[in-house]
Amino acid sequence: MAQGELSHLGVTDDEELVYRAVLRSPGTGFEALALNVGMDSSGLREVLDRLEKGGMVTEAGVQGFEATDPFLVMERLVECRLATLQEELQQVISSRRLVNVLLDDQREGQRQSLPDGVERVEGADRVRARIDELAFFVHHEVASVQPNGPLTAAAIEAAKEADLRALRRGTTMRTIVRTDALADRPTADHLSELAAQGAQIRTLDGPLERMLIFDRRTALVPIDPQETSRGALVVHQPGMISSLMTLFERFWSTAKGLDHERLTDFEQQVLQTMVRVDKDEAGARELSISVRTYRGHIAQLLRRLGATSRAQGVLAARDRGWL
Numbered sequence: 368m369a370q371g372e373l374s375h376l377g378v379t380d381d382e383e384l385v386y387r388a389v390l391r392s393p394g395t396g397f398e399a400l401a402l403n404v405g406m407d408s409s410g411l412r413e414v415l416d417r418l419e420k421g422g423m424v425t426e427a428g429v430q431g432f433e434a435t436d437p438f439l440v441m442e443r444l445v446e447c448r449l450a451t452l453q454e455e456l457q458q459v460i461s462s463r464r465l466v467n468v469l470l471d472d473q474r475e476g477q478r479q480s481l482p483d484g485v486e487r488v489e490g491a492d493r494v495r496a497r498i499d500e501l502a503f504f505v506h507h508e509v510a511s512v513q514p515n516g517p518l519t520a521a522a523i524e525a526a527k528e529a530d531l532r533a534l535r536r537g538t539t540m541r542t543i544v545r546t547d548a549l550a551d552r553p554t555a556d557h558l559s560e561l562a563a564q565g566a567q568i569r570t571l572d573g574p575l576e577r578m579l580i581f582d583r584r585t586a587l588v589p590i591d592p593q594e595t596s597r598g599a600l601v602v603h604q605p606g607m608i609s610s611l612m613t614l615f616e617r618f619w620s621t622a623k624g625l626d627h628e629r630l631t632d633f634e635q636q637v638l639q640t641m642v643r644v645d646k647d648e649a650g651a652r653e654l655s656i657s658v659r660t661y662r663g664h665i666a667q668l669l670r671r672l673g674a675t676s677r678a679q680g681v682l683a684a685r686d687r688g689w690l
Contacts, residue, residue: 376444377451381406381414386423386434394431484604487590494587494599495525501581502529508539508582510615514575515595517551530561540566543618545575556631563634563667569622578611586611630668630689637664638689642681 373383388404389395395403401411415432418424423440425433434440488497502509509530534540540561549555549570558568577595580586586602588611589595602608630638636654640661644650651661665677674680684690 373444376441376448378444379414381410382418382421382423385411385414386418386440389424389432389434390437393433394427396429396431400432484602484607486601486603487598488601489590489598491596491598497599497601498526498579498587499529501585501587502533505533505538505581508541508580509533510541510578510580510583510612510619512543512575512578512615512618513548514545514577516545516548517554518548518557520553523553523557527557530566531564534561534564534566541615541619542566542568543575543615543622544568544570546570546572546623559631559634562671567624569619569624571618571622575618576614578615580608580611580615583608583612634664634668635689637661638668638684641665641668641677642690 374380378386384404385400385406388400392400392403397408397411397415401408404411406414415424415426419426422443423435425435427433488494530540542558542561544554544558549558558566562568576588577592578586578588584603586608587599588602590598590600602611637650640650640653644653647658647661647665651658654661656664665680668684669675669677669680672680672683674683681690
């Protein structure tokens with residue numbers, strides 16, 4: 368066995384050297400033992416004291432030193448080491464509670480580092496709740512930029528009710544999305560439905576900055592644009608709001624209206640029925656909707672087409688490739 372094999376059990380090299388020397392030469396006296404292991408008297412005495420205290424050797428007077436049976440020694444050493452490891456493990460486990468303390472310190476530092484008029488909201492659920500709160504109390508306008516392409520089904524579901532409720536109250540809603548978002552059918556249908564209720568939707572290529580601005584008084588921007596699930600910064604500071612609105616208006620001025628994009632499946636059916644069927648009653652019956660609903664859909668289509676009559680609407684739809 369190489370020297371130092373017992374170090375993982377808490378035995379020093381000198382202690383192992385002396386213990387093994389006594390094992391090999393039981394009954395050796397102090398002077399002979401010192402010569403055997405190459406230690407001076409004071410150094411050897413310190414090592415022997417520790418070995419005797421640990422129950423590894425005993426001094427039998429004139430009979431010299433005797434080594435304790437290795438089986439007993441190893442059992443004691445292993446038990447002691449396990450007890451030490453268990454104690455250390457308990458300390459490690461108990462220290463996990465310090466994570467919350469450290470996180471509180473981090474949050475306090477983040478709060479202190481934020482300028483006046485800015486608050487930090489962490490976690491997707493808390494951000495969604497804050498958006499719902501702001502949307503409920505909005506009076507005039509919601510301006511938003513969605514820069515990440517198609518919307519997820521969860522995002523559509525979470526925002527749809529609040530958006531429609533705001534539109535029914537007469538709130539102006541202006542939304543900018545990436546052009547490629549409309550290649551996703553659920554996203555296109557959702558945006559078209561909002562547009563049919565009065566929302567203004569525009570599309571833009573190139574990089575965009577995510578933002579959501581309520582009544583030009585409160586805005587939400589992501590803490591980390593690359594990982595929006597981390598949370599959002601809620602901005603109330605007028606200067607920051609002004610800068611965000613300037614950026615939004617710059618995007619808006621160069622974006623294209625949603626009218627240049629395709630219709631939803633149902634809107635396409637309404638348009639084709641309007642072209643083929645003369646009477647509204649017959650068209651409504653074909654689509655299994657009421658005459659009033661059928662006429663409402665036609666009116667919405669004509670508004671999107673910028674037409675004042677159905678004949679003019681058919682021509683405009685053909686120009687745009689909708690027919």
